[in-house]
Amino acid sequence: MAKIIESIPNISEGRNQEVIEACVDQIRNTPGCTLLDYSSDETHNRSVITYMGSPEACEEASVKLAKKAVELIDLTKHEGGHPRMGCVDVMPFVPLKDVTVEECVELSKRVGERIAAEADLPVFLYEDSATAKHRQNLAKIRKGQFEGMAEKVKEEKWCPDFGGARIHPTGGVVAVGARPPLIAFNINLATDNVEIAKKIANIIREVKGGFKCVKAMGLLLEERNVAQVSINMTNYSITPLHRVLELVRREAARYGVNVIGTEVIGLAPMRAFLDAAEYYLQIEDFDPDNQVIENHLL
Amino acid sequence: MAKIIESIPNISEGRNQEVIEACVDQIRNTPGCTLLDYSSDETHNRSVITYMGSPEACEEASVKLAKKAVELIDLTKHEGGHPRMGCVDVMPFVPLKDVTVEECVELSKRVGERIAAEADLPVFLYEDSATAKHRQNLAKIRKGQFEGMAEKVKEEKWCPDFGGARIHPTGGVVAVGARPPLIAFNINLATDNVEIAKKIANIIREVKGGFKCVKAMGLLLEERNVAQVSINMTNYSITPLHRVLELVRREAARYGVNVIGTEVIGLAPMRAFLDAAEYYLQIEDFDPDNQVIENHLL
Numbered sequence: 001m002a003k004i005i006e007s008i009p010n011i012s013e014g015r016n017q018e019v020i021e022a023c024v025d026q027i028r029n030t031p032g033c034t035l036l037d038y039s040s041d042e043t044h045n046r047s048v049i050t051y052m053g054s055p056e057a058c059e060e061a062s063v064k065l066a067k068k069a070v071e072l073i074d075l076t077k078h079e080g081g082h083p084r085m086g087c088v089d090v091m092p093f094v095p096l097k098d099v100t101v102e103e104c105v106e107l108s109k110r111v112g113e114r115i116a117a118e119a120d121l122p123v124f125l126y127e128d129s130a131t132a133k134h135r136q137n138l139a140k141i142r143k144g145q146f147e148g149m150a151e152k153v154k155e156e157k158w159c160p161d162f163g164g165a166r167i168h169p170t171g172g173v174v175a176v177g178a179r180p181p182l183i184a185f186n187i188n189l190a191t192d193n194v195e196i197a198k199k200i201a202n203i204i205r206e207v208k209g210g211f212k213c214v215k216a217m218g219l220l221l222e223e224r225n226v227a228q229v230s231i232n233m234t235n236y237s238i239t240p241l242h243r244v245l246e247l248v249r250r251e252a253a254r255y256g257v258n259v260i261g262t263e264v265i266g267l268a269p270m271r272a273f274l275d276a277a278e279y280y281l282q283i284e285d286f287d288p289d290n291q292v293i294e295n296h297l298l
Numbered sequence: 299m300a301k302i303i304e305s306i307p308n309i310s311e312g313r314n315q316e317v318i319e320a321c322v323d324q325i326r327n328t329p330g331c332t333l334l335d336y337s338s339d340e341t342h343n344r345s346v347i348t349y350m351g352s353p354e355a356c357e358e359a360s361v362k363l364a365k366k367a368v369e370l371i372d373l374t375k376h377e378g379g380h381p382r383m384g385c386v387d388v389m390p391f392v393p394l395k396d397v398t399v400e401e402c403v404e405l406s407k408r409v410g411e412r413i414a415a416e417a418d419l420p421v422f423l424y425e426d427s428a429t430a431k432h433r434q435n436l437a438k439i440r441k442g443q444f445e446g447m448a449e450k451v452k453e454e455k456w457c458p459d460f461g462g463a464r465i466h467p468t469g470g471v472v473a474v475g476a477r478p479p480l481i482a483f484n485i486n487l488a489t490d491n492v493e494i495a496k497k498i499a500n501i502i503r504e505v506k507g508g509f510k511c512v513k514a515m516g517l518l519l520e521e522r523n524v525a526q527v528s529i530n531m532t533n534y535s536i537t538p539l540h541r542v543l544e545l546v547r548r549e550a551a552r553y554g555v556n557v558i559g560t561e562v563i564g565l566a567p568m569r570a571f572l573d574a575a576e577y578y579l580q581i582e583d584f585d586p587d588n589q590v591i592e593n594h595l596l
Contacts, residue, residue, distance in 0.1 A: 004595060006591065034594065036591075036594055052591075052594065052595075096591060096595075097592075097595065181591075188582075241579060242578070242579065245579060245580075259580060260580075261580050261581070261582040262579055262580050262581050262582065263581070263582055263583070264579075264581055264584065264589060266589070267588075267589055267590075267591050268589060268590065268591065269590070269591050269592065270568060270572075270590050270591065270592040270593075273571065273572050273575035273576075273579075273590065274568075274571050274575070276574075276575040276578060276579050277571035277572070277574040277575045277578075278571075280540070280574060280575075280578035281539055281540065281543060281560055281562075281571075281574050282543075282557060282558075282559050282560050283559070283560050283561070283562055284486075284559040284560065284561055285561070286562065290565075291562060291564070291565055291566060292565075292566065292567075292568050292571065293304065293334075293350075293394060293479075293565050293566065293567050293568065294395075294567065294568040294592065294596060295568075296332065296334055296350065297302065297350075297394075297395065297596055298592060298595055298596065
């Protein structure tokens with residue numbers, strides 16, 4: 001069985017196509033890696049690259065990408081709507097097939113060490129790779145952003161894991177870590193009242209006492225005039241899609257509002273959908289590894 | 299992309315382990331084939347073998363299996379509860395990956411011709427491979443069974459497609475054909491009243507005017523004292539699982555009865571479950587080929 005890891009590096013460039021393509025080429029040109037998707041946001045001035053490969057191929061591609069990004073991206077001149085602290089801002093590794101989270105943690109440590117040594121970029125280990133509880137959350141690590149990072153890393157609790165208590169003068173610092181697959185799941189309501197979406201978001205969010213591994217906010221989809229509960233599911237095996245949707249349906253009904261549809265943004269693992277099918281179809285003793293034909297092909 | 303076909307040959311032996319293993323060995327020993335499952339029913343005196351492979355590997359395995367079966371299985375001495383007409387009774391070919399039904403039809407014709415020539419077994423093409431409408435349905439071809447087949451094949455409308463208007467004296471005749479994946483889907487009701495299951499089965503069955511590509515019967519699961527609607531879904535892309543389940547739920551409610559669970563027997567394609575997830579999760583613009591990560595690994 002071949003081990004396969006997914007990686008979704010974010011680079012701090014969303015406007016200059018030459019720079020973006022030169023970075024994406026580092027994935028394209030690494031044997032054993034398959035580029036799945038990449039997309040750029042000009043307002044955020046940021047690009048997201050999605051690829052998969054063997055642990056060895058992901059390690060090579062990660063180091064090559066960091067070297068290319070530090071060469072081409074200068075954060076002293078970077079403007080954009082999205083918080084950022086490095087030329088490559090974050091590099092998550094997600095177990096896809098025949099790989100454990102622990103193996104992704106090991107990979108992230110090898111990558112972090114090499115990026116510090118070979119690209120001269122200090123590295124924070126985050127999420128499941130974090131070396132302390134206060135360093136798990138990316139937003140907390142990134143707080144202060146590139147501009148504040150040179151000072152922040154001098155504090156002992158914010159010293160990078162690799163590369164020393166410093167930043168690269170133009171490239172900043174990078175977060176590298178293992179995490180479970182994240183699913184972006186949005187639920188659209190049959191109302192233009194964004195307050196209802198916000199109330200429901202607060203009910204389901206972990207930080208407000210809702211479901212574990214659920215981040216959510218309410219917003220208005222202007223083009224459709226539809227209120228949306230926008231959700232990040234950070235571990236669908238702990239809180240599955242159907243449980244969130246059923247609660248949102250129930251809470252929306254309290255306002256006389258139906259769910260008109262949902263959106264799964266980007267990629268998600270087969271298992272997340274199989275879990276929903278098993279729940280709604282009420283399948284007894286379901287064994288996806290054996291009963292789903294395609295699992296014998298993987 | 300590798301072409302992969304599933305085949306589910308049924309042999310008329312469910313008791314003699316040596317014979318069964320010798321037949322299954324023909325799959326095991328064919329390079330390019332993966333044995334997924336095999337199971338025997340002593341009452342039916344019949345075994346079902348499930349495997350997958352490239353079109354070329356399936357062709358080789360099919361011919362080898364027919365030769366072994368005609369060597370070891372003597373239908374003049376066969377007794378069992380299941381209708382049968384051949385030592386290998388039926389050989390369906392199902393498109394799994396990067397293969398069309400038309401390619402499975404072509405494969406079935408090559409296999410049929412070779413089985414007639416190399417195993418001396420006359421062959422009927424059935425289902426999507428049938429050469430006339432009245433020869434699509436396996437039950438109609440098999441009517442009269444082994445004992446009546448020598449006479450039946452003398453009628454022009456029942457002359458085998460390959461091997462002449464005759465049967466093999468001990469091996470009978472074989473049906474070979476292409477068909478979509480079949481899903482065995484049972485729905486268990488919160489009642490021991492089998493009449494309710496029978497009434498619902500009659501509502502959903504195609505032959506009684508119900509859903510296209512749905513075969514169903516009502517029965518009592520004696521070990522659990524539960525009435526069951528037992529269903530064969532012969533084309534889930536025409537009639538999906540969720541549509542059948544929702545109608546059964548609705549009809550059962552008319553008797554004040556709930557669905558307590560369902561069973562998917564054996565293997566089913568990922569897409570059948572993704573369709574259910576898409577429906578129940580109300581996903582807009584779902585694109586499984588791109589959005590389900592595993593589809594990039596296949």
